[in-house]
Amino acid sequence: MNLFLETLIGGLLAGTMYSLVAIGFVLIYKASGVFNFAQGSMLLFSALLFVSLHEAGVAWWLAVLATVAALGLLAVVVERLVLRPLTNRSPMTLFMATLGLSYAIEGFAQGAMGSGVHALDLGISDVPIFVGDLMVSQFDLTAAAVALVLVGVLALLFNRTRIGVSLRAVADDTRAALSVGIDLHRIWQIVWTVAGLTGLVAGLLWGARQGVQFSLSLVVLKALPVLIIGGFTSIGGAIAGGLIVGAAENLAETYIGPAVGGGITSWFAYLLALGFLFIRPAGLFGERAIERV
Amino acid sequence: MPNQPASPLDPRWAAAPAGAPIQFVAAFPHARPAFAAAALVLAPSLLGEYWINAVLVPFLVLSLAGIGLNLLTGYAGQTSLGSGGFMAVGAFATYGFLLRTELSFPLALLAGGIVAALVGLVFGLPSAKIKGFYLMVTSLAAQFFLEWLFLKVPWFSNSGSSGTISAPHLNVFGWDAGTPAGKYYLVLACVAALTWTATQLVRSQTGRDWLAIRDMDTAAAVIGIRVTAQKILAFAVSSFYLGVAGALWAFAYLGSAGVQSFGLSRSFQIIFIITIGGLSSISGCFFGAAFISLLPLLLDFVSQTLFAGTLDAGLLQNAQKFIFGVLIIAFLIKEPEGIARLVARLRTRLSAWPLRF
Numbered sequence: 001m002n003l004f005l006e007t008l009i010g011g012l013l014a015g016t017m018y019s020l021v022a023i024g025f026v027l028i029y030k031a032s033g034v035f036n037f038a039q040g041s042m043l044l045f046s047a048l049l050f051v052s053l054h055e056a057g058v059a060w061w062l063a064v065l066a067t068v069a070a071l072g073l074l075a076v077v078v079e080r081l082v083l084r085p086l087t088n089r090s091p092m093t094l095f096m097a098t099l100g101l102s103y104a105i106e107g108f109a110q111g112a113m114g115s116g117v118h119a120l121d122l123g124i125s126d127v128p129i130f131v132g133d134l135m136v137s138q139f140d141l142t143a144a145a146v147a148l149v150l151v152g153v154l155a156l157l158f159n160r161t162r163i164g165v166s167l168r169a170v171a172d173d174t175r176a177a178l179s180v181g182i183d184l185h186r187i188w189q190i191v192w193t194v195a196g197l198t199g200l201v202a203g204l205l206w207g208a209r210q211g212v213q214f215s216l217s218l219v220v221l222k223a224l225p226v227l228i229i230g231g232f233t234s235i236g237g238a239i240a241g242g243l244i245v246g247a248a249e250n251l252a253e254t255y256i257g258p259a260v261g262g263g264i265t266s267w268f269a270y271l272l273a274l275g276f277l278f279i280r281p282a283g284l285f286g287e288r289a290i291e292r293v
Numbered sequence: 294m295p296n297q298p299a300s301p302l303d304p305r306w307a308a309a310p311a312g313a314p315i316q317f318v319a320a321f322p323h324a325r326p327a328f329a330a331a332a333l334v335l336a337p338s339l340l341g342e343y344w345i346n347a348v349l350v351p352f353l354v355l356s357l358a359g360i361g362l363n364l365l366t367g368y369a370g371q372t373s374l375g376s377g378g379f380m381a382v383g384a385f386a387t388y389g390f391l392l393r394t395e396l397s398f399p400l401a402l403l404a405g406g407i408v409a410a411l412v413g414l415v416f417g418l419p420s421a422k423i424k425g426f427y428l429m430v431t432s433l434a435a436q437f438f439l440e441w442l443f444l445k446v447p448w449f450s451n452s453g454s455s456g457t458i459s460a461p462h463l464n465v466f467g468w469d470a471g472t473p474a475g476k477y478y479l480v481l482a483c484v485a486a487l488t489w490t491a492t493q494l495v496r497s498q499t500g501r502d503w504l505a506i507r508d509m510d511t512a513a514a515v516i517g518i519r520v521t522a523q524k525i526l527a528f529a530v531s532s533f534y535l536g537v538a539g540a541l542w543a544f545a546y547l548g549s550a551g552v553q554s555f556g557l558s559r560s561f562q563i564i565f566i567i568t569i570g571g572l573s574s575i576s577g578c579f580f581g582a583a584f585i586s587l588l589p590l591l592l593d594f595v596s597q598t599l600f601a602g603t604l605d606a607g608l609l610q611n612a613q614k615f616i617f618g619v620l621i622i623a624f625l626i627k628e629p630e631g632i633a634r635l636v637a638r639l640r641t642r643l644s645a646w647p648l649r650f
Contacts, residue, residue: 035426085626091426092372096568097625099561103618111611221557224430232426261445270434277423277431 006134007254008247013140015246016147020202021223022230022238023154024195029232030171031191032083035095038102040220042196044212045109046071047203051118051212067200068193074105075192083188106217118212122204143205150201151239154194163190171233225269229276231286240284245269333481337474345477346546352586353484354541359566359578360491361534366564367572368495369527370507371420375432376535377559378439383409383536384543384550385449388458392451397466398544402483406537412439413532414525421521424510436557443552459549476545483541487534492575494530503527504573535563569624571631580632592616 021039028036046067053063082097128135158164169177170187178184203212206219226245230237252268276284337345362376387405390396396404416435420428443449444456453459463470463479470479494500502523505513514520543550562585570581592613628635 082622082626089625089629093625093629095426095429096564097622099564100618100621100625103621104615105618107611107613107615107618111608111615115607115611221433224433228427228430263441263445267434267437267441270431270437274419274431274434277419277427281422281424281427283427 002134003254004251006136007250009134009136010140011247011250012243013137013144013246014250015226015243016144016239017202017205017242018222018226018245019239019242020147020150020198020205021219022226022242023151023235024198024202025223025227026230026232026235026238027154027191027195027198031167032170032188033091033094034083034098035091035232036195037095037098037220038105039195039199039223040217041102041105041109042071042074043199043203043206043219044214044217045074045105046196046200047120047207047212047216048109048113048118050200050204051120051207052113054120055118064200068197071196071200072189072193075189075196078192079185079189084185102217106214110214115214118207120204120207120212122208139209146201146205150198151235154198154235157194163187167191222269225273228273228283231283234283234285237283237285245272248272330485337477342473346473348586348590350477350480350546351542352582353480354538354546355563355566355582355586356579357484357487357541358535358538358563359570359582360488360575361531361538362563363567363572363575363578364491364495364503364534365527365531367567367574368500368507369503369524369531370510371417371524371527372425372429373432373435373528373531374429374557374560374564375416375435375439376563377555377557378436379409379413379532379535380539380542380559381439381443381552381555382412382532383539384555385443385458386536387540387544388451388461389449391461398463398470398479399465402537402540405540406533409536409539410529410533413535414529417525417528417532420524420528433557436560440552440556455551457549457551458543460544463544480541480545483537487537488575491534495575499523499526507573565621567631569621569631571633574631574633576636577631577633580636584632588617588620589613 021043024039024042025036028034028039049070050063050067053066054060058066078101082101083094086094086097127138129138129141130136158168166177166182167187167190169180169182170184174184202219203216206216210216222245226238226241228241229244230239230241249265249269249272253262253265256268257264280286333349336349340349358376358380361379362373365371365373383405386408387401390401390404391398394401412435416432419431423431447453447456450456450458463476465475465479468475470476495503502513502518505516505518506520506523510520510524539555543554547554566581566585567578568581569584570579571577596609596612624631
């Protein structure tokens with residue numbers, strides 16, 4: 001029973017990290033209808049930039065500020081050079097563009113800052129602590145707390161600020177939002193910056209775990225089933241999906257994995273997502289599209 | 294075609310002015326494919342072994358894979374990121390038939406393609422309920438599951454180390470196709486036959502049903518097209534093409550292949566081929582595959598001549614990746630219908646040359 005609970009809790013905590021990556025997706029999908037495959041490379045780029053600056057002797061707060069500024073710049077560049085010329089194109093075209101974008105960002109980031117593995121120490125010790133007689137990773141707990149804070153901040157941003165209201169307006173009905181004078185381009189830039197920020201947070205947490213290196217950009221593949229389960233349009237769904245995927249993946253690897261030779265985490269989440277889709281074709285919290293002929 | 298009025302956009306339009314460079318071709322509409330065919334058949338006697346085995350063979354195989362995905366995505370409108378996985382099924386199934394039965398290579402290839410089609414049919418089942426990006430993400434389930442399966446179950450690779458399969462003797466009904474020219478002709482024959490089949494297929498009732506489904510599946514259902522059956526058929530046909538391409542990739546091009554030859558990056562590569570070449574265009578697959586196979590060579594050549602030896606390999610690779618990504622975006626912005634459209638436009642331009650219109 002203890003093993004079961006420990007596996008479950010470990011999975012849930014790891015799931016919050018998936019949620020962090022998925023939230024970046026949801027933000028961009030809601031505001032611009034773009035399925036942003038480049039989220040993973042944005043994550044890699046921001047974490048790599050932070051580590052490189054930090055290793056060059058820049059104080060950490062200054063490095064964070066510089067990285068945030070770079071993410072803002074990236075958002076503006078992407079909006080100007082990619083999104084604006086592709087306005088009103090099919091969602092598939094936009095997806096392909098973000099695929100190209102992910103190649104460009106990865107090539108640029110690794111070309112400029114090297115493709116070696118950088119160690120990243122956030123000062124959170126990774127020793128397990130005991131809650132009752134359950135062993136829980138302290139690092140996972142901290143990461144989950146950070147994710148919670150981030151979600152809280154995002155909720156405040158969306159519900160209490162002018163930017164948040166215009167953002168929700170754009171997500172709800174782009175044309176109506178345009179007609180009341182909301183600057184769509186500005187909104188896109190802000191959304192991509194915010195998505196980049198969630199990417200930075202996720203990148204730092206994942207990077208502290210496994211080192212800042214190319215494989216960080218593959219985290220995006222972990223976030224896709226999370227999106228499917230939660231639905232592309234719901235932040236709450238991204239969180240719930242992350243928790244479900246994290247827990248199910250950990251339990252499956254512990255209980256089913258040994259029987260079939262292990263390594264099933266690469267596809268188990270996808271199979272789970274497929275199962276969910278058969279019951280809810282637009283995810284748990286996604287909006288179901290109504291088609292008119 | 295005496296009953297069809299000539300369209301002003303048709304390059305064979307009779308009013309092409311004298312001296313137009315395309316006029317010869319315009320006068321003989323079948324001359325162009327004939328030239329291309331002659332060039333491809335004569336290639337081994339004209340080009341060196343490097344060009345045949347390292348450029349032409351992968352180009353042809355990638356074109357075939359592109360046609361496979363284009364049938365599914367460009368014609369039937371179902372997006373898939375699982376192409377690499379289906380190629381792996383074709384390769385491993387063909388290997389199994391060669392190893393465990395006495396089949397000649399073409400028959401084993403056909404059987405391997407059919408196995409891939411059946412697997413594609415199974416993974417196409419969700420398309421009955423799921424659409425768009427949701428379907429695309431679930432196709433990743435196929436990709437990752439198949440990769441894992443061939444890596445973890447030693448039976449498929451006959452216990453080869455880390456799932457590697459090697460080309461056995463390539464025997465085509467008694468003729469030895471193991472030589473460089475033999476492999477090339479084998480690939481050329483397969484690609485030619487399957488390309489012809491694809492051009493006929495997309496003009497048939499099935500192809501038209503697929504186009505209707507791509508444009509709007511609800512409307513297609515309303516006019517009486519059996520949407521679910523056609524979608525699943527599209528998955529099966531597409532996987533057949535991808536499976537054959539995968540087997541050719543493993544045995545005619547690489548010689549020995551592992552699961553990593555059919556990873557997610559292969560799926561992306563094939564998507565790039567059909568996007569750059571042109572969705573819903575068979576000839577576009579060839580343009581796209583040519584672009585994808587020649588661009589790295591070109592970038593290599595340019596960097597070799599400009600900065601010979603001053604740049605290290607890692608930086609060069611990343612620079613290539615960057616340039617590749619930027620080119621993809623540029624293409625999507627400037628010519629969303631791909632190189633096929635560019636070529637068609639060029640032809641109409643040339644047929645009116647030197648006039649502008």
